[in-house]
Structure formats: structure tokens, C-alpha cells
Amino acid sequence: MTAKPQSVLNIRLPVWRARLLVTLMFLGFMALAARALYCQSVNKDFLQAEAEKRYSRTKSLIATRGLITDRNGEALAITTAVETVTVNPRRINFEGISTEKLSQLSNLLNLDTDFLKKQLNKKNKGEVYLKRQIPPSLAKKVMLLEIPGLGLKTTYKRYYPNGEATAQLVGITNIDQQGQEGIEYSYQKTLAGKSGSRRINKNKLNQVIEEVATISNAENGAELALSIDRQLQYVAYSEAKNAVLEHEAKSASVVVLDVITGEILTVANWPSYNPNNRSTFKNQAAMRNRAVVHQFEPGSTLKPFTIAAALEGKFVTPAKLIDIEGGQLRIGRRNIKDDHFENNLLTVSDVVKTSSNVGTAKISQMMEPTQLWETLSKSGFGQLPTHQFPGGARGVLRPPESWREIHRATISYGMGMSASLLQLARAYSIFARGGTLVPVTFERRSAPVEGRRVISEHTARAVLKMLETVTHEGGTGVSAAIPGYRVAGKTGTAKVAAGGSYARGKYRSSFVGIAPVSNPRIIVAVMVEEPSGSYYASVVAAPVFRKVMEEALKTLGIDPDGIDLDREVKRYVAPGPV
Amino acid sequence: MKVSLLLFIILIASAISLVTARHESRKLVNELENERNISTKIQEHKRKLVAEQSTLKSPERIERFAKKKLKMKQPNSEDIILLSPSLGGGKR
Secondary structure: OOOOOOOHHHOOOOHHHHHHHHHHHHHHHHHHHHHHHHHHHHOHHHHHHHHHHHHEEEEEEOOOOOOEEOOOOOEEEEEEEEEEEEEOOOOOOHHHOOHHHHHHHHHHHOOOHHHHHHHHOOOOOOOEEEEEEEOHHHHHHHHHOOOOOEEEEEEEEEEOOOHHHHHHHHOOEOOOOOEOOHHHHHOHHHHHOEOEEEEEEEOOOOOEEEEEEEEEOOEOOOOEEEOOOHHHHHHHHHHHHHHHHHOOOOEEEEEEEEOOOOEEEEEEEEOOOOOOOHHHOOOHHHHOOHHHHOOEOOHHHHHHHHHHHHHHOOOOOOOOEEEOHHHEEEEOOEEEEOOOOOOOEEEHHHHHHOOOHHHHHHHHOOOOHHHHHHHHHHOOOOOOOOOOOOOOOOOEOOOHHHOOHHHHHHHHOOOOOEEOHHHHHHHOHHHHOOOEEOOOEOEOOOOOOOOEEOOOHHHHHHHHHHHHHHOOOOOOOHHHOOOEOOOEEEEEEEEEEEOOEEEEEEEEEEEEEEEOOOOOOEEEEEEEEOOOOOOOOOOOHHHHHHHHHHHHHHHOOOOOOEOOHHHHHHHHHOOOOO | OHHHHHHHHHHHHHHHHHHHHHHHHHHHHHHHHHHHHHHHHHHHHHHHHHHHHHHHOOHHHHHHHHHHOOOOOOOOHHHOOOOOHHHOOOOO
8 A cells, every 4th residue: 555645736637718718707707798798889879768767757846826915914815725535446455445444535625435436446547536625734634544555646726715806806726726706817937936847867866866967947836915905805895785685686886996006906896716726616797706806887987077177178067056046957859867855056066966977978068078178088988908917908998079968968967988996096196186097006006196187186075075066965965974084976877788678677886085175085986786675876886985085084094074073072072871 | 116006006096086076066956956846946936935824914804803703893974083284283
């Protein structure tokens, strides 16, 4: 046994095995390199696109619609987040939900259980909306039920805290936040803002890991401050509503104007609708902003403009006597009559005070049609409104060349022409501002504004003085008087035109007034359409005027200018029973 | 030889710092996005509160409460005594 033990290390392996291994490894690496080369160059674009699809997203940045406030910054329209409950029927295991949970869900969402079952069973659909636009607090409760497949989607909704009181004024948006009516419509560009988008990369956990680029930044909509006073708007709205209910009328509108700044403090209408409830959007009549959009024959409230034209042309003086010939005047085949007749001879001032149709018609006969037309037209009648409200009525005022004699007479007391309540209120600013017509606005202005001159200051003062007598003893507007303040105004009671003739028993009762007379600040115009029973403006429209004007004077903090000292002292000395 | 070793170490260090920086950046971007979301939520909440406040302050609600709960009423013109500076405030 001399044989040397053979060490493992000394085993001589065949050379080919090593070579084979090296070659195989080389080939393996070559294959990898070739694959890498293929992915990196030949197939690069496709692979990168595929990868990007998996981690890259375009995130849209939503612009929030601007807030609409009243003049004091109180919200009139605001965008709030609401949740939409969605369900993915494919991911829901219907049998896995206990009936208890299902009934809880139906209770929370106020949905029928059968309807829920039907929705949850739509296996062919990727996503089903269970309930749109619910408040976030309710959405939280729904998610606490922990039903798999149930999800939330945040959307935005316009909310109007003042509801019906500002409905036609502020308007509404559609479900996509586009303004549809009112201020929401006309200021769409200002309010909407601009949505943007950003490219981002996300990881597996849905976390944002990289911002690739901001394509465009979102710009939120601008805030809009209106000239409206919310408190006053509410008072005017409820007075309009009360008037309609009390007199069983068709509708009522109220406009309040600031004489100095031309700001529209109030535009209220009844009937109205609830802008927060889409199911009430069917009533077209309730959705119209009648005070701005609807044009009507103003009737006697137009008389002061005829008188102003006559004074301006020096055809009459306030004290000039007019013979009203027993309250009847025949022009062609038409008869003009006065409702109240006491005296044959009336001063021009009394013609206004007692609202004599005959007197006004006779005064109009002293002028050329052009002269009356010019005063009316310069006061804004028949002119396109300059304010920003959609569909603002222009009114109808025919050119003077086409007036026949009867037209001159009827137009002189406000028939045979038409205007909106807002136009009428604005026109009265010539008496309140010493002869200049104020440009009106729905935006907060707060600085005094220049107006265009229509009549001389002298004429304006004279007419204002006459209008003040209307609210005094013997005038047609006594019920518009406000204790402590000097109030000027004019009543209007007119038949409603329907299909070419005047309808029997259908009237329109209006009142336009100015206060305080010593330094006019506010114009209030009221119109009540088709009251049943008593229809005289003194009974229907004047009391509404008084209440709204009282509130306006209080709201704007205007000092009384007409305290009757004797009356107050007497009452102070001997107060009534408590 | 020494130089190449030094370069190798620098290379490794730079590679590691690149990875750390990227990781850090991702973390920060994620944080930024979260903060943005919170900011949006807060703004939404604020708007909700403004809307709520506005509803609670609405003249309609105040009037309802004044009339029903506090039994208040609008004074008639007979109930109002007007004072004027010319009337001499305190004296009769």
C-alpha cells in the first residue's frame, strides 16, 4: 500500500468544463445586455409611456366660485363642499351586508330599501351614484357604516342663506356652478375664477411623490359685494309677501334706492322660490325678478314728470289754476275721468295732490309732444338700462312724431307707455337730487355719484314740494306718511291692460316716494299687481311704502326732519295707558 | 492607485446622497400635498361656518325668534316718542 493518497485538490478536471461555464456565463450576460439595449433604445418610448400611465396623474385644481355679499359683508351666496355617495357594485358583496346595515343606510340617505338593493345590484356598472349633494356631516355617518364598495366624491354647491328673500336678485347656478339667473349670471366671469391643473407622480400607496409640472394655477373667483342691504331686503320682501296675502294679489315688488350713490338697496318680489331647492325651479313666474324685468303702465306715478315738463317749459306755475271741467274731458271719442272730484278749479299743485287725470291731461295739452317726450326720455323711460341685471326691461315710450292727441293726454298720466319698477324708482331721483338723474348700480359704491341733468333745480324743488302735499291731509297718499319725517310721494292706481284692452276689475296699485324731503336720501317704489277687493294705491301700496321707508330710514340712520313738536310734547306730558 | 480609490469612495458617497436626496424630496412633496389638502379642507370648513353663521344671523330667523320666543312686537307709531335736540333732551 505505497500508493500516495490522492488529494481532492489534485484532481484534474477536464478543461472543457471550465470553458463551457465561462462561455455560458458570457452568453448569459450578453443576453441581459441585449435585453437592456432593447428596452433602453428600441422599445424605450413605449415602456416609458406605460410606466408613466401607472404613476403619473393630471390633478385638476378646482377654482372656488366667489362669495356674493351684501353691502355689509353678509353672505348672500356661498360655495360649500357637499359629498356624493357613490358605490362600486362590482366590489360590493351584496350578501355580506346585513339587513340591519342596509336599513341604517336607507335611513341616513332617506332612500327606499328596494331602490338601494336595485342600485347595489347593477353589476354591469363601474360606479353608481347613490345620493348626490349631501352635507359632509351626514357623509361621515354613512362612511362609519363601513360598507365595502361605498365611496365619497367631493363636489361643490351654491348655498343661499337668505333663501326666498333674495332669490330672484342673486339668481342661481346650474349643477356645474355656471350662473343661470340674476347676479350669478351677469357676473359669471368675475365669480367663476379659473381652474388649473398640475402633473404629479404617485406611488403605490397613492401618495404624491413628485410634482412634475404645474400646467396652470387655479385662480379662485373674486368676491362680489352688492349694493343690497340684507336686512332691508328682508323687510321689503316680507312686506311684499304680506301685501299679496292680505289683498289676495297676484304679485308685489319693492325697490329701494340710495339717492346720493345710486345704489340699489333692495329689489324684492313676491311670489318667490327657494334657491336652495332645485325642485322649486319649475315656477317660471316666481323666478322672474319682476321689479327689474317686468314692464307695466305706471299710471298716475308718472304725473310728476308731466308737471315737471310743464314747469320747465314755463307753461304753468305751481299756483296756476286749472279748470278740470267737472272731472271729465273729451278727446276725440275717448272720455278722461277723475276718480275723486270736489272742486272745478285746482292749482297745479292740487292736481298732483289729488291725482287729477283731467288736470294733468289739460296741462299736457299746453305743450308740444316733443317737450313731454324729452323730459320722459331723459328721465330714462324707454331707454336701455345701464345696470348689470340680465333682461332688465327697457320700457316702451313711442317717439313723439307718432303721438296723436289722445296719446299725449294718456301718456301724461302714465298710460300708453310702460316702464319697470326700477326704472320708475330711478326716474324719481330727478326730484330727489335737484334735477339730475342718478346712474343706478347693483354693486357697492358708497361714494356720491354724478348724474345727468334733466330738469332745473328750481323745477325739481317745486315738484318735490307738490309731492310732499300728497302725504298730507287731503292728499291721496296720507297712509304713506311717517311720523317724524317729511315724506313726498305719488300714488298710482291703473287698470291692467290685457290683450289690447283694459281688463275689468283688474288693477295695479303703486306708490313711489322720497324721504326725508329736507335732504332726500331714499327712494322707495312699490307695486302690487291685481289686488282683489280694495285696489286703491292709498290702501294697498302706500302702507307697504311706509313700512319699508321707515325701516330704510332706521337702517341708514337718518335723523327725523319733521318732528311735530306740539304732538310730541302733548304725548310726552300725558302718556297713554301702558 | 490611491487617487482612483479616493475617486471611488467619492463616487459611492455621491450616489448614496443622490438616493437620499430623492427620497427626502419625495417625502417633502408628499407632505406638501397633504398640507395643501388640509388647507383646502380648512377653507371648505370656513365657508361652511360662514354659511352657517349667515343662516343663524338671517333677519328671518331673528324675527321668528323675537316674535315666538321672546314675544316681541313691532312698535306702532303711537308707541314711539320722537326726541329732537330742539326739544331739549332731558327737560320736559
